[in-house]
Amino acid sequence: xxxxxxxxxxxxxxxxxxxxxxxxxxxxxxxxxxxxxxxxxxxxxxxxxxxxxxxxxxxxxxxxxxxxxxxxxxxxxxxxxxxxxxxxxxxxxxxxxxxxxxxxxxxxxxxxxxxxxxxxxxxxxxxxxxxxxxxxxxxxxxxxxxxxxxxxxxxxxxxxxxxxxxxxxxxxxxxxxxxxxxxxxxxxxxxxxxxxxxxxxxxxxxxxx
Amino acid sequence: xxxxxxxxxxxxxxxxxxxxxxxxxxxxxxxxxxxxxxxxxxxxxxxxxxxxxxxxxxxxxxxxxxxxxxxxxxxxxxxxxxxxxxxxxxxxxxxxxxxxxxxxxxxxxxxxxxxxxxxxxxxxxxxxxxxxxxxxxxxxxxxxxxxxxxxxxxxxxxxxxxxxxxxxxxxxxxxxxxxx
Numbered sequence: 001x002x003x004x005x006x007x008x009x010x011x012x013x014x015x016x017x018x019x020x021x022x023x024x025x026x027x028x029x030x031x032x033x034x035x036x037x038x039x040x041x042x043x044x045x046x047x048x049x050x051x052x053x054x055x056x057x058x059x060x061x062x063x064x065x066x067x068x069x070x071x072x073x074x075x076x077x078x079x080x081x082x083x084x085x086x087x088x089x090x091x092x093x094x095x096x097x098x099x100x101x102x103x104x105x106x107x108x109x110x111x112x113x114x115x116x117x118x119x120x121x122x123x124x125x126x127x128x129x130x131x132x133x134x135x136x137x138x139x140x141x142x143x144x145x146x147x148x149x150x151x152x153x154x155x156x157x158x159x160x161x162x163x164x165x166x167x168x169x170x171x172x173x174x175x176x177x178x179x180x181x182x183x184x185x186x187x188x189x190x191x192x193x194x195x196x197x198x199x200x201x202x203x204x205x206x207x208x209x
Numbered sequence: 210x211x212x213x214x215x216x217x218x219x220x221x222x223x224x225x226x227x228x229x230x231x232x233x234x235x236x237x238x239x240x241x242x243x244x245x246x247x248x249x250x251x252x253x254x255x256x257x258x259x260x261x262x263x264x265x266x267x268x269x270x271x272x273x274x275x276x277x278x279x280x281x282x283x284x285x286x287x288x289x290x291x292x293x294x295x296x297x298x299x300x301x302x303x304x305x306x307x308x309x310x311x312x313x314x315x316x317x318x319x320x321x322x323x324x325x326x327x328x329x330x331x332x333x334x335x336x337x338x339x340x341x342x343x344x345x346x347x348x349x350x351x352x353x354x355x356x357x358x359x360x361x362x363x364x365x366x367x368x369x370x371x372x373x374x375x376x377x378x379x380x381x382x383x384x385x386x387x388x389x
Contacts, residue, residue, distance in 0.1 A: 003226045007233025012240065019244045031248045068230045075237045 001059070005190060007072040013187040014079035020180040021086025025170040034089040037098045042085030044105040045122070051109060052118030054192040055080060080191065087184050090177055091129035093137055093166055101125065115192050122188060126181055133166075134174040141166045260301015271307060272298045280310065284355050288314045305343035309351055309361055312337035316368055322384045325371040334372075337365045357389035 022032045034042070049055040060073025092098045108121055141153075252258045263269040279294030292314050299307035312333045319329030341347050341361050349361035358364045367389060377383070 003229045004233070007230045008236060011233065011237040015237065015240050015244060019247070022248065029251075029253055031251055033248055068227065068234070071234055072230050075234065079237070079241075 001193070003069075003072070006060070006069075006076060010187060010190060011072075011075045011079045013183050013190075014076075014083035017083035017180050017184045017187065018079065018086045020176055020183075021083070021090040023176060025172055025176070026167070032089065034085045037102075038085050038088040038092070041088040041092075041098065041101055041105065042081055044102065044109065045084040045088075046081050048105055048108050048113070048118055048122070049080070049084075049188070049191075052113045053115045054118050054188055076191070080187070083184055083187065087126060087181065090180060091126060091133055093133045097129070097132070101129070119185075119188060119192060123185055126184070130177060130181055134169065134177055137166050138169050138174065142168050254300075256300035257302060260299075260303055264301065264303050269301060269303055271304045276307060279307075280353075283310055283314055286317070288318045302339060303343060305340045305349050305361075306351055308336045308340035308343060309349055309364065312340060312361075312364060312368070313356065313358070316364065316371075317388065319371070320388045322386070327372055330368050330371045333368045334365065337361055337368060341365065 019031075022034070024030045024032050046055070050057060055077070057077060060076050061070045065073065088098070088101065092101060104125055108118070113121065246261075247258075250261055252261055260269055275294050275298035279291050279298055282288075282291035282294055292311055295307050295311045295314070298304075302308060312335075315329045315333030315336065319326035319333065340349055344361065351359050351361075353359065358367060
């Protein structure tokens with residue numbers, strides 16, 4: 001990984017995700033800090049990334065690296081954590097869904113996933129959460145213009161005691177979330193790239209194990 | 210000779226590498242600080258963002274010409290026009306006096322002999338709260354002989370009073386009270 005990617009690209013990318021992840025647009029603009037559960041999920045995702053060798057802490061911080069490089073490495077690790085936290089803040093609509101994500105992450109941690117599996121798994125988890133919140137629930141929760149749709153909306157809200165509906169989303173919210181998610185996944189993909197020599201060595205070690 | 214050239218080249222690369230790392234670190238710290246600041250201050254518009262940033266370095270000033278125009282419009286009871294001019298004078302909403310006048314204009318717009326406009330009074334409270342928060346020591350007195358309420362706390366109390374529903378609201382003599 002070049003110095004420019006480590007010191008500039010990755011922290012900028014992840015910090016932008018952290019910024020956009022908390023951005024809520026309705027009649028006014030607000031920046032929502034992550035709830036406690038999102039912090040927990042962020043820590044768990046960081047654990048999954050480390051276990052799956054997507055994020056190798058020793059590549060970013062070690063005694064063999066100069067102090068300045070270690071500082072850059074620490075900004076990458078911290079910004080990855082904050083981005084992960086804000087991605088969960090952005091995507092999880094309910095506490096119940098948070099619990100579901102928690103179980104999914106525990107399940108991933110319990111196994112011994114490789115780098116590609118972890119990247120795929122994170123893509124599937126965040127992608128499905130995005131579709132659920134911004135496409136499915138977004139459509140269900142929009143009362144719309146027609147009288148029939150409004151009546152159906154009220155009925156659905158009554159039957160499900162409001163558990164399936166959420167406040168109507170601003171039209172731009174989905175696009176922002178998509179951009180944040182795409183940046184996060186691109187960041188993770190960059191994070192996990194290694195020079196061919198290193199990758200070959202780690203494959204050999206894995207085969208030997 | 211070749212070794213010497215190689216050392217110079219590698220020294221140059223190292224130097225460049227170091228510069229990139231320092232630049233990246235400074236940029237990251239500034240960006241992170243900016244994000245934390247956004248989450249704390251919660252600015253609503255781009256004007257508020259730029260205004261707050263310039264205020265941080267002490268370079269924010271109210272547009273005096275727009276402010277004077279706004280006050281003149283306010284005194285002539287052209288309240289919508291006055292608010293537009295006040296917004297132009299203080300786009301970042303960082304001047305206590307301007308926020309006081311905006312709150313006062315909402316009070317006057319919302320005031321009615323029979324009932325008050327709650328929505329306008331709510332907006333008035335939001336602006337007077339901002340004015341109080343911005344004033345040094347949270348005490349704001351506006352020296353303007355053409356207004357009745359000079360103190361921000363007095364204006365806030367009047368706005369809050371207007372939002373309350375009380376038995377005295379049904380007193381028919383209320384229609385003779387005077388707008389402040």
